[in-house]
Amino acid sequence: MNTALVQAKEPAQLAPTRETPALRGEVVVPAATAGLRVPTLASLPAATLIALAVHVAVSKNEPPVDTRSYTIFLGIVLGLSIVASLVQPAWAGLRRWMSHMWPILAAFVSLLCAWEVITSGFRLLPMPYFPGPASVLQNLVNDYAQLFKCTGYSLLLLGAGYALGVAVALITGICIGWFRHARYWGMPLLKVIGPIPATAWVPLAMVVSPDGRYSAIGLIALAVWFPVTMLTISGIANTRASYLDVARTLGAGEKYLILRVAIPAALPNIFIGLFMGLGTSFLTLIVAETVGVKYGLGWYIGWAQGWAEYGKVYAALVIMAAFFSTIMTLLFKVRDRVLVWQKGVIKW
Amino acid sequence: MVGPNSTIVEGSSLRIVDVTKSFSNADNAESRTHALGGVSLSVAAGELVSLVGPSGCGKSTLLRLTAGLDSPDSGELWVGSEAITGPSAERGLVFQDPNLFPWLTVRRNIEAGLVARGVLREKRNEVDGFMRLVGLETFGAAYPHHLSGGMAQRVALARALINHPKVLLLDEPLGALDAFTRMRMQDEVLRLWEARGTTMLLVTHDIDEAIYMSDRIVLMTPRPGRIERTLTIDLPRPRQRNSTDFLRLRGEILGLLHFAGAQEALPA
Numbered sequence: 001m002n003t004a005l006v007q008a009k010e011p012a013q014l015a016p017t018r019e020t021p022a023l024r025g026e027v028v029v030p031a032a033t034a035g036l037r038v039p040t041l042a043s044l045p046a047a048t049l050i051a052l053a054v055h056v057a058v059s060k061n062e063p064p065v066d067t068r069s070y071t072i073f074l075g076i077v078l079g080l081s082i083v084a085s086l087v088q089p090a091w092a093g094l095r096r097w098m099s100h101m102w103p104i105l106a107a108f109v110s111l112l113c114a115w116e117v118i119t120s121g122f123r124l125l126p127m128p129y130f131p132g133p134a135s136v137l138q139n140l141v142n143d144y145a146q147l148f149k150c151t152g153y154s155l156l157l158l159g160a161g162y163a164l165g166v167a168v169a170l171i172t173g174i175c176i177g178w179f180r181h182a183r184y185w186g187m188p189l190l191k192v193i194g195p196i197p198a199t200a201w202v203p204l205a206m207v208v209s210p211d212g213r214y215s216a217i218g219l220i221a222l223a224v225w226f227p228v229t230m231l232t233i234s235g236i237a238n239t240r241a242s243y244l245d246v247a248r249t250l251g252a253g254e255k256y257l258i259l260r261v262a263i264p265a266a267l268p269n270i271f272i273g274l275f276m277g278l279g280t281s282f283l284t285l286i287v288a289e290t291v292g293v294k295y296g297l298g299w300y301i302g303w304a305q306g307w308a309e310y311g312k313v314y315a316a317l318v319i320m321a322a323f324f325s326t327i328m329t330l331l332f333k334v335r336d337r338v339l340v341w342q343k344g345v346i347k348w
Numbered sequence: 349m350v351g352p353n354s355t356i357v358e359g360s361s362l363r364i365v366d367v368t369k370s371f372s373n374a375d376n377a378e379s380r381t382h383a384l385g386g387v388s389l390s391v392a393a394g395e396l397v398s399l400v401g402p403s404g405c406g407k408s409t410l411l412r413l414t415a416g417l418d419s420p421d422s423g424e425l426w427v428g429s430e431a432i433t434g435p436s437a438e439r440g441l442v443f444q445d446p447n448l449f450p451w452l453t454v455r456r457n458i459e460a461g462l463v464a465r466g467v468l469r470e471k472r473n474e475v476d477g478f479m480r481l482v483g484l485e486t487f488g489a490a491y492p493h494h495l496s497g498g499m500a501q502r503v504a505l506a507r508a509l510i511n512h513p514k515v516l517l518l519d520e521p522l523g524a525l526d527a528f529t530r531m532r533m534q535d536e537v538l539r540l541w542e543a544r545g546t547t548m549l550l551v552t553h554d555i556d557e558a559i560y561m562s563d564r565i566v567l568m569t570p571r572p573g574r575i576e577r578t579l580t581i582d583l584p585r586p587r588q589r590n591s592t593d594f595l596r597l598r599g600e601i602l603g604l605l606h607f608a609g610a611q612e613a614l615p616a
Contacts, residue, residue, distance in 0.1 A: 246507075
């Protein structure tokens with residue numbers, strides 16, 4: 001029935017690109033958005049339809065209570081993709097988005113399908129450790145309150161630790177990068193302390209602060225501090241001398257030279273440090289949570305594993321992936337904003 | 349000597365008295381390169397003087413000393429009645445590379461001097477005037493990398509002029525431009541000079557440029573940098589690049605620099 005619907009609408013709106021049947025089956029992202037190619041347009045509904053069919057076949061002999069969420073999820077994706085296909089001829093913005101996103105979304109749904117075939121379908125992997133997507137989604141739905149709480153808790157630790165680490169790193173980085181004395185005394189300290197992975201400080205952190213939250217924040221801050229400091233120093237130290245000369249002849253004092261010449265010149269480097277620091281902060285967050293705190297995604301994973309509830313472990317991983325990639329994306333957006341002047345100077 | 353159309357003279361006189369400067373060599377701390385060996389020069393308020401000479405004759409060093417970015421080993425530099433002890437907004441400097449701050453828009457680059465001196469609030473109304481003066485009033489929101497070489501150099505000039513410097517130091521400002529843009533920019537700089545009456549010290553490799561623009565040309569020789577000769581250019585303005593007098597002066601200067609003909613071996 002759904003197949004008929006998909007095929008029925010194809011000829012109607014794809015008449016202009018009828019000469020491209022040879023491209024059928026290829027994943028092509030067309031640059032022009034005048035009309036969508038057949039493979040692009042059909043990719044997501046087709047993939048979802050296949051996934052749904054596989055799911056129905058696989059879950060025949062499982063209790064429906066464990067699989068309903070996944071069925072609903074695939075149904076919603078299918079419904080939305082069909083609605084979008086019908087609406088897109090009249091909505092250029094949606095069409096542009098679809099031409100960019102649909103192949104990748106279709107690939108994602110296909111992966112879910114493959115995952116289900118391997119796990120729930122043919123049971124190629126040992127069972128309690130590798131649940132299928134339906135079970136993971138069901139765990140996500142059933143335990144959302146706990147997961148939500150843990151995500152919020154992790155966000156709090158990460159935010160506090162990252163902010164503290166960045167604030168301290170910018171101060172130390174700017175001082176060491178700009179002032180000769182700060183460099184003489186600070187650089188050796190940085191070279192000795194910095195490379196120690198923050199997670200190696202866990203035993204010490206637990207002694208210093210019996211409250212796991214503060215030690216986690218401290219460890220995250222330490223993990224962020226080193227890369228951000230290093231990159232800030234190199235950014236400040238690499239400021240073109242002629243920018244500083246020009247600023248001096250314009251009447252600039254030291255405050256202007258630091259705040260309005262050296263720091264803007266160092267910002268591209270500082271952002272590299274911020275990205276590196278973000279990566280290490282995720283790692284440190286999860287490690288710190290598994291040792292000393294009573295909530296958070298890292299703690300949740302350890303707890304679920306203790307009860308052999310691997311569906312919950314994967315549910316937490318899914319949340320973590322969404323959580324971390326959202327934060328990454330936000331930082332990219334901030335960078336695009338702040339470094340907009342680089343557009344055209346570098347390969348953006 | 350002041351440009352014929354000058355209405356105001358913002359410039360100050362400049363006096364350089366027996367200045368020497370040497371640098372230690374990077375590879376050998378014992379040996380030193382003598383960039384300047386006893387240079388004296390007086391420039392009147394509102395005068396445009398060119399420094400001409402081969403590479404290594406200390407032209408740029410002299411300009412950096414005047415800007416206050418370096419200090420001399422011995423000798424004195426004076427602007428009006430004040431000794432030069434460090435950089436100051438009174439002495440603007442324009443390099444061959446415009447050195448615009450890439451993170452600031454054209455307008456904010458031009459405003460930079462006002463921000464640096466903490467007078468943006470009072471003087472903000474002057475910014476538009478300077479953008480018009482260099483013909484960039486519609487480019488205020490553009491970032492420097494969108495500008496052509498000539499436009500970028502005009503922004504650099506406006507940025508230096510917004511502080512109303514008493515002396516404007518120009519270190520081969522037009523050296524990187526193509527020949528046509530360069531000639532147009534020479535007229536532009538002359539127009540700014542005549543409008544403001546700023547004292548200008550221009551370092552250039554281009555003898556035509558020096559004759560076309562200067563009241564006086566200072567010929568320098570290298571190792572150590574010294575003033576070889578000073579020529580007063582009293583051709584009427586605006587000057588003709590192909591007049592007989594212009595070409596005669598050109599030949600004379602080339603002869604003094606030993607570039608007049610093939611009989612002289614070129615320095616390595």
